[in-house]
Amino acid sequence: MVDVAEVIWGLATSHVPSIGAAMDRGKTEAPHWKDLFDGYAPARAWLAEHRPDVAIVVYNDHANGLDLDIVPTFGIGTADRYDVADEGYGPRQVPDVVGHPDLSLHLLESLVDEGFDLTVFQELEVDHGLTVPLSVWTPDPGDAWPCPVVPILVNVIQYPQPTAARCYALGQALGRAIAGYPEDITVGILGTGGMSHQLAGARAGFINPEFDRMWLEKIQTDPAALAGLSREELIRQAGSEGIELIMWLIMRGAMHDEVARIHSHYFVPASNTAAGVALFDNRQGAPA
Amino acid sequence: MVDVAEVIWGLATSHVPSIGAAMDRGKTEAPHWKDLFDGYAPARAWLAEHRPDVAIVVYNDHANGLDLDIVPTFGIGTADRYDVADEGYGPRQVPDVVGHPDLSLHLLESLVDEGFDLTVFQELEVDHGLTVPLSVWTPDPGDAWPCPVVPILVNVIQYPQPTAARCYALGQALGRAIAGYPEDITVGILGTGGMSHQLAGARAGFINPEFDRMWLEKIQTDPAALAGLSREELIRQAGSEGIELIMWLIMRGAMHDEVARIHSHYFVPASNTAAGVALFDNRQGAPA
Amino acid sequence: MTATATPIPTTIPPLTPTEGTPMSTNETGGRLTVPGTPIFDGQTSRRGLRLNKMLMSFRSADNRERFSADEAGYCAEFGLAPEQTQAVLDRDWTAMIDLGGSIFYVYKLAMMDGRSMQYLGGVFTGMTEEEFAAELKSGGRRG
Amino acid sequence: MTATATPIPTTIPPLTPTEGTPMSTNETGGRLTVPGTPIFDGQTSRRGLRLNKMLMSFRSADNRERFSADEAGYCAEFGLAPEQTQAVLDRDWTAMIDLGGSIFYVYKLAMMDGRSMQYLGGVFTGMTEEEFAAELKSGGRRG
Ligand SMILES: [Fe+3]
Ligand SMILES: [Fe+3]
Numbered sequence: 013m014v015d016v017a018e019v020i021w022g023l024a025t026s027h028v029p030s031i032g033a034a035m036d037r038g039k040t041e042a043p044h045w046k047d048l049f050d051g052y053a054p055a056r057a058w059l060a061e062h063r064p065d066v067a068i069v070v071y072n073d074h075a076n077g078l079d080l081d082i083v084p085t086f087g088i089g090t091a092d093r094y095d096v097a098d099e100g101y102g103p104r105q106v107p108d109v110v111g112h113p114d115l116s117l118h119l120l121e122s123l124v125d126e127g128f129d130l131t132v133f134q135e136l137e138v139d140h141g142l143t144v145p146l147s148v149w150t151p152d153p154g155d156a157w158p159c160p161v162v163p164i165l166v167n168v169i170q171y172p173q174p175t176a177a178r179c180y181a182l183g184q185a186l187g188r189a190i191a192g193y194p195e196d197i198t199v200g201i202l203g204t205g206g207m208s209h210q211l212a213g214a215r216a217g218f219i220n221p222e223f224d225r226m227w228l229e230k231i232q233t234d235p236a237a238l239a240g241l242s243r244e245e246l247i248r249q250a251g252s253e254g255i256e257l258i259m260w261l262i263m264r265g266a267m268h269d270e271v272a273r274i275h276s277h278y279f280v281p282a283s284n285t286a287a288g289v290a291l292f293d294n295r296q297g298a299p300a
Numbered sequence: 301m302v303d304v305a306e307v308i309w310g311l312a313t314s315h316v317p318s319i320g321a322a323m324d325r326g327k328t329e330a331p332h333w334k335d336l337f338d339g340y341a342p343a344r345a346w347l348a349e350h351r352p353d354v355a356i357v358v359y360n361d362h363a364n365g366l367d368l369d370i371v372p373t374f375g376i377g378t379a380d381r382y383d384v385a386d387e388g389y390g391p392r393q394v395p396d397v398v399g400h401p402d403l404s405l406h407l408l409e410s411l412v413d414e415g416f417d418l419t420v421f422q423e424l425e426v427d428h429g430l431t432v433p434l435s436v437w438t439p440d441p442g443d444a445w446p447c448p449v450v451p452i453l454v455n456v457i458q459y460p461q462p463t464a465a466r467c468y469a470l471g472q473a474l475g476r477a478i479a480g481y482p483e484d485i486t487v488g489i490l491g492t493g494g495m496s497h498q499l500a501g502a503r504a505g506f507i508n509p510e511f512d513r514m515w516l517e518k519i520q521t522d523p524a525a526l527a528g529l530s531r532e533e534l535i536r537q538a539g540s541e542g543i544e545l546i547m548w549l550i551m552r553g554a555m556h557d558e559v560a561r562i563h564s565h566y567f568v569p570a571s572n573t574a575a576g577v578a579l580f581d582n583r584q585g586a587p588a
Numbered sequence: 589m590t591a592t593a594t595p596i597p598t599t600i601p602p603l604t605p606t607e608g609t610p611m612s613t614n615e616t617g618g619r620l621t622v623p624g625t626p627i628f629d630g631q632t633s634r635r636g637l638r639l640n641k642m643l644m645s646f647r648s649a650d651n652r653e654r655f656s657a658d659e660a661g662y663c664a665e666f667g668l669a670p671e672q673t674q675a676v677l678d679r680d681w682t683a684m685i686d687l688g689g690s691i692f693y694v695y696k697l698a699m700m701d702g703r704s705m706q707y708l709g710g711v712f713t714g715m716t717e718e719e720f721a722a723e724l725k726s727g728g729r730r731g
Numbered sequence: 732m733t734a735t736a737t738p739i740p741t742t743i744p745p746l747t748p749t750e751g752t753p754m755s756t757n758e759t760g761g762r763l764t765v766p767g768t769p770i771f772d773g774q775t776s777r778r779g780l781r782l783n784k785m786l787m788s789f790r791s792a793d794n795r796e797r798f799s800a801d802e803a804g805y806c807a808e809f810g811l812a813p814e815q816t817q818a819v820l821d822r823d824w825t826a827m828i829d830l831g832g833s834i835f836y837v838y839k840l841a842m843m844d845g846r847s848m849q850y851l852g853g854v855f856t857g858m859t860e861e862e863f864a865a866e867l868k869s870g871g872r873r874g
Contacts, residue, residue, distance in 0.1 A: 044725075075643070075644050075693045075696065080633055080636075080637060080640050080644075080693075081423040081641075082372075083420040083422070084372055084419040084420075085417035092777075100646050100652075100699050113773075116773075120460065120773065124463075124466075127463075127466050129372075129417035129418065129462060129466070130373055133370055134776065134780050135369040135780075169692065170420070170628055170630070170690075171619075171628060171629040172409045172412040172630075173412075175412075175413065178415050178417070210625065211691045211695075211705060211709070212685050212691040212712055213625045213685075213712055214625075214712065215623070215729070215731050216708075216709040216720075217709050217713060217723055217728060217729035218731055219730070220728075220730070221727070221728075244620045247620060247622050248622045252622070252626065280728055281728055284706065332868075362835040363786070363787050363836045364790060367783075368784070368836075369780070379634075380634075386791070388789050389842060404630075405629075405630040405631065408630065409630075420630070422633065422634065422637050457835065458773070459763065459770055459772035499848060499851070500837075500855055501767050502766075503765075503767035504852040504855040504863075504872075505852050505866055505867055506871065506874055507867070507870060507872065532764070532765065535763060539768075540769065540771075541834075568870055569867040569871055571848055572867060
């Protein structure tokens with residue numbers, strides 16, 4: 013260990029609300045869901061052995077914490093607590109999210125110095141975009157999630173979204189910022205959203221497993237190629253909501269060029285969406 | 301004229317609330333204020349002859365349109381109307397501000413494509429930071445300001461502010477974005493704030509005329525040098541609130557390398573602040 | 589975002605889609621052209637701002653009750669345009685999207701009605717909920 | 732920013748400045764070190780969030796009246812820490828800045844009291860308002 017912060021793993025996962033609902037209602041053994049949750053098991057087992065000191069969760073809000081009167085391209089929470097939002101049927105019965113303001117402010121300062129124009133959230137209610145990935149990681153959190161969280165928000169809903177290239181560049185700057193945090197702590201980073209799906213329009217229900225499987229592969233081996241995709245190409249290939257896959261590139265950019273794949277799994281459909289999970293070990297030279 | 305938008309002038313000006321108050325209360329001929337307002341006269345006369353189709357106003361909010369729960373580094377308004385804020389003693393009796401959403405959205409898309417992570421404001425009340433510069437330009441607007449406005453917001457209040465270099469780069473990208481707007485319209489751009497001042501702390505009342513005069517000169521002749529100043533240097537030289545001079549660099553970056561100075565004037569004090577105005581013609585080869 | 593309630597704007601954004609914005613959930617959208625894919629762009633968001641604000645208010649149980657007690661009155665309170673109010677009263681989900689609704693906001697009304705995202709998918713594609721769900725279970729729709 | 736009122740957080744940010752943040756209006760600030768210059772940085776803003784929210788609420792005449800009728804009660808409603816409430820009640824302008832107030836927000840309370848920015852400048856520098864204004868008129872303070 014060095015005396016600065018270190019990213020030990022990256023977890024990419026869909027954040028479909030129905031995955032959280034299936035867990036909250038104890039339906040994970042139901043025939044339709046079993047394969048999805050069985051697919052999480054190896055990742056969960058590894059993660060339980062590798063609890064970080066802080067997690068950075070890259071996600072988007074879905075009309076719960078943010079209104080449309082203000083649409084930030086990138087945001088970061090600096091609070092010491094984030095309440096779980098009521099999305100219209102009562103908040104999920106999961107723990108509120110504890111923040112890590114000191115790391116948040118360090119990341120903010122580094123990223124703004126590097127020319128990333130973040131919006132600071134001193135108050136923020138978090139929705140399924142953030143809590144479902146925490147549940148994918150930790151199905152039974154008890155009274156508290158495994159560690160404090162730094163939320164990073166991305167506009168994926170309103171055009172113009174940040175480009176895939178910009179997201180990857182933000183991730184790379186985030187990696188440098190983490191490596192400049194002068195505390196000997198371990199960091200897990202979650203990139204959320206996707207995979208292919210489209211909720212509205214004549215093409216609603218669109219799923220593209222070839223694209224998804226390509227993405228699941230290249231997010232490890234050639235993220236720069238994914239960062240070269242245009243918004244239009246992403247929407248064409250992954251659906252109008254599948255564009256949120258750009259958030260995986262922020263996670264990936266913060267990791268080393270070479271990472272070891274611990275596990276991945278692909279499942280169709282979770283509600284109207286293809287769901288994917290991919291877990292990578294970022295410790296250089298570490299045995300997978 | 302070409303068939304795209306063209307920046308015809310840039311106006312840099314302080315936005316001290318007391319300048320607006322002196323105008324609103326008919327005190328512009330009072331002994332203390334007369335020199336300031338006399339200093340505006342040549343700029344106002346020239347501007348009255350050069351009314352643009354749209355104005356872009358780069359400014360910061362002062363606890364009126366924005367709360368501290370969300371602090372965007374850069375924002376842009378896309379509304380068709382911006383109400384004048386009540387800053388605590390009733391709104392200024394000046395016209396509400398008409399927007400130009402089509403240009404706003406064009407600029408947003410161009411700037412996000414270039415990797416500037418703007419926050420979109422679909423609703424925004426504007427304060428003296430925006431209306432005082434409009435009054436400096438147009439003392440008697442009657443029922444309406446001279447033209448529609450695109451507001452661009454900058455965080456200058458909460459550290460980390462964007463760097464001077466980032467502001468200048470945003471201005472340059474803004475210039476390219478304007479030149480890519482496919483309508484034959486003229487644009488005036490206002491950079492607001494400053495000059496040297498500090499409101500709180502043992503150094504409150506600090507004024508630095510040598511720095512201000514250097515800035516007034518170099519904003520025309522060597523903006524890249526100003527863009528090299530660190531936040532700490534800016535605060536040391538211009539005071540903790542004088543750092544808002546970085547907004548002049550956004551205006552300047554959107555203009556040509558060579559601009560013609562129409563007029564400038566410097567005055568101390570407007571309330572607790574040094575006040576400056578500088579007007580530049582951006583039309584290449586145009587007679588000043 | 590401000591400490592006081594946001595005033596209803598004096599001008600309502602244009603409800604007739606301007607050139608280059610999506611005309612319907614079945615048309616291509618905006619500067620991006622993907623068949624059958626509405627693009628929620630800046631002009632669409634302007635058009636739908638009041639509608640989406642109202643839909644977001646359904647996060648609170650109080651507001652859900654007030655809406656149910658007087659749907660048209662609640663729409664008027666949020667300054668919806670007549671076409672938007674009509675689309676809400678009629679549960680015309682396609683019209684809500686066409687008039688600037690974001691699917692994430694529109695879905696909050698569907699949830700109040702006990703409708704699923706699969707039901708909405710059926711509406712958008714001219715299928716029953718069961719047909720739509722079956723297409724997803726068989727691997728999703730291609731297109 | 733959200734459609735509902737923001738809840739008061741269950742934990743209050745630390746009022747004791749953490750290492751590297753400004754200790755007083757007369758101290759140097761945060762990562763930036765400029766003598767006599769408070770730096771309104773992220774930790775300061777966290778410390779002052781509830782206080783600044785309350786001060787911003789004075790944009791509305793109704794709120795100004797409610798505050799005047801019961802200052803301590805109004806502070807409690809916004810979840811101010813005891814030291815912040817005391818600073819407000821005492822009109823201890825320096826303490827308000829030290830406890831996370833932003834000068835632009837603190838000034839709203841000064842305006843309600845009929846105090847000018849020159850008056851505040853005098854307080855921060857240990858002068859009367861007249862002395863402070865005279866220094867500005869003679870070209871400003873150097874330092
Ligand atoms: Fe999502
Ligand atoms: Fe200012």
